[in-house]
Amino acid sequence: MTSRLFPALAFAGVGALILSGCVAKADLAGSDALSVSSTAAGCEVSGSSATSGTLTFDVSNDGDEVTEFYLLAEDGLRIVGEVENIAPGASRTLTVVAQPGDYYTLCKPGMIGEGVGKAAFAVSGEAVEVSGEDAEQKQQAVELYAGFVKDQVGQLAPAVSDFVAAYESGDDETARTQFPAVRAYYERIEPVAEALGDLDPRIDYREVDAVAEGLDWTGFHRIEKDLWVPAADALNADGETPAWQDWAPSTTEERAAFGDQLIADVQELYDYVHSDEFQDSLDAQGIAGISNGAIALLDEVATGKIQGEEDWWSGTDLSDFAANVEGSKMAFSLVRDFAAAQGDAGTALADEIDGGYAELESALAEYGSLEDGFVVYTELTDEDKRELTDLINALAEPLAQLTNTVLA
CATH class of the missing domain: 1.20.1420.20 (M75 peptidase, HXXE motif)
Known part of the structure; x- marks a missing residue:
């Protein structure tokens, strides 16, 4: 640059x-996207763990209501990353650079209420540092x-x-x-x-x-x-x-x-x-x-x-x-x-x-x-x-x- x-x-x-960081380009290569299926009753994520660095969640709305997807901090309250306004049949992508720690994934069909399918998500590995x-x-x-x-x-x-x-x-x-x-x-x-x-x-x-x-x-x-x-x-x-x-x-x-x-x-x-x-x-x-x-x-x-x-x-x-x-x-x-x-x-x-x-x-x-x-x-x-x-x-x-x- x-x-x-x-x-x-x-x-x-x-x-x-977003609990993320700036990383060297080499740390960004080869990250496999995690798929997320949001329905009226569930929030199915293709994995429950990942290695620190760039994480991508490909979120598909397989339900009948507009939905949201959240990555929450360890306390289950603070929002680490989110994508909103995903129409039925549509897909959106959330990309973050995640540090090691414990998180939760959650979907919110109808975009109100407590959400559904809350599940633990762990990020392991080394802390991501600024470089370049x-x-x-x-x-x-x-x-x-x-x-x-x-x-x-x-x-x-x-x-x-x-x-x-x-x-x-x-x-x-x-x-x-x-x-x-x-x-x-x-x-x-x-x-x-x-x-x-x-x-x-x-x-x-x-x-x-x-x-x-x-x-x-x-x-x-x-x-x-x-x-x-x-x-x-x-x-x-x-x-x-x-x-x-x-x-x-x-x-x-x-x-x-x-x-x-x-x-x-x-x-x-x-x-x-x-x-x-x-x-x-x-x-x-x-x-x-x-x-x-x-x-x-x-x-x-x-x-x-x-x-x-x-x-x-x-x-x-x-x-x-x-x-x-x-x-x-x-x-x-x-x-x-x-x-x-x-x-x-x-x-x-x-x-x-x-x-x-x-x-x-x-x-x-x-x-x-x-x-x-x-x-x-x-x-x-x-x-x-x-x-x-x-x-x-x-x-x-x-x-x-x-x-x-x-x-x-």
């Missing part, structure tokens, strides 16, 4: 936390990534405090104005919270997801429902349950409890991203984690925002949409040169991804911006939604090849 310093980038995205002439550039990408995460959470924490203050005091007009802007900080770094077990569910679960998993419903969307009181004929996100069923606006005391809980959860996230544990995990994961993060953030758009199911009461889904795309593009920008360095095919892939982001951003700009606000999601026609969906799918296809390419 030609040595090149990364430019000073505006912080706008983050990659998922481009190691310094790879470490620089990791440091930029770490700086971005800390910057976004550093802005999220005070913004949440201001938002909660307005909500708890009953200044709903101010809180409604702040809601999409505050959430943008979180949406750009959401995979970080998702990797920490139940933190993302506490902060960002929709009502339908909390009910499905038997969890207490807290966080942004619980507050959202107070701020945008549902109409008498409104339905919940499941499209069946009346919004007012078993529902009453929160009391002053309940608002204080929900608001204080959100502040505490964001503080937990802040403390984590400023810890040695976070930095150590980033150093271990290397560019594979950043690349997978670009994919994961675009999946966030495909699995909720484009359906209008994320901000069910406020209709501010396009703000979340835009923040996810910014985050995905930022993560991609940190590894783009590593992809382009892999010859003509790598350059073509990087150029195709560039074009996909440009087209998606251009289409999204027709409806507003994060700075000035977007139209309410219900104003989009079915044709508008199809256009955005087509652009997401067109970008997702080459982006899915990114991790394999940067590790080639």
Whole structure:
């Protein structure tokens, strides 16, 4: 690779936390893919162990519902790697550079609930270390990534405090104005919270997801429902349950409890991203984690925002949409040169991804911006939604090849 310093980038995205590392090209050769079959009741993986280094899981959805596949850490909670939004009959690939340790594999048909087929998965061998002439550039990408995460959470924490203050005091007009802007900080770094077990569910679960998993419903969307009181004929996100069923606006005391809980959860996230544990995990994961993060953030758009199911009461889904795309593009920008360095095919892939982001951003700009606000999601026609969906799918296809390419 030609040595090149990364430019000073505006912080706008983050990659998922993957326990992986940067390795020499020789360590990447000859890795046999593990096959995964996801069904309604099972998650069959072709092997239960592997040697440290590059691992590839070829996931086939052999069931009737859209599914996800997870590689979980030893505690069974933290997400090491994932692929989402796998349609029935379709296949997706997860590539990570795994360090020695104990893990679990899991599938989640319907993309809600506890999942099925959870099984132990062991990685043996030696720790994978950074090597090669481009190691310094790879470490620089990791440091930029770490700086971005800390910057976004550093802005999220005070913004949440201001938002909660307005909500708890009953200044709903101010809180409604702040809601999409505050959430943008979180949406750009959401995979970080998702990797920490139940933190993302506490902060960002929709009502339908909390009910499905038997969890207490807290966080942004619980507050959202107070701020945008549902109409008498409104339905919940499941499209069946009346919004007012078993529902009453929160009391002053309940608002204080929900608001204080959100502040505490964001503080937990802040403390984590400023810890040695976070930095150590980033150093271990290397560019594979950043690349997978670009994919994961675009999946966030495909699995909720484009359906209008994320901000069910406020209709501010396009703000979340835009923040996810910014985050995905930022993560991609940190590894783009590593992809382009892999010859003509790598350059073509990087150029195709560039074009996909440009087209998606251009289409999204027709409806507003994060700075000035977007139209309410219900104003989009079915044709508008199809256009955005087509652009997401067109970008997702080459982006899915990114991790394999940067590790080639």
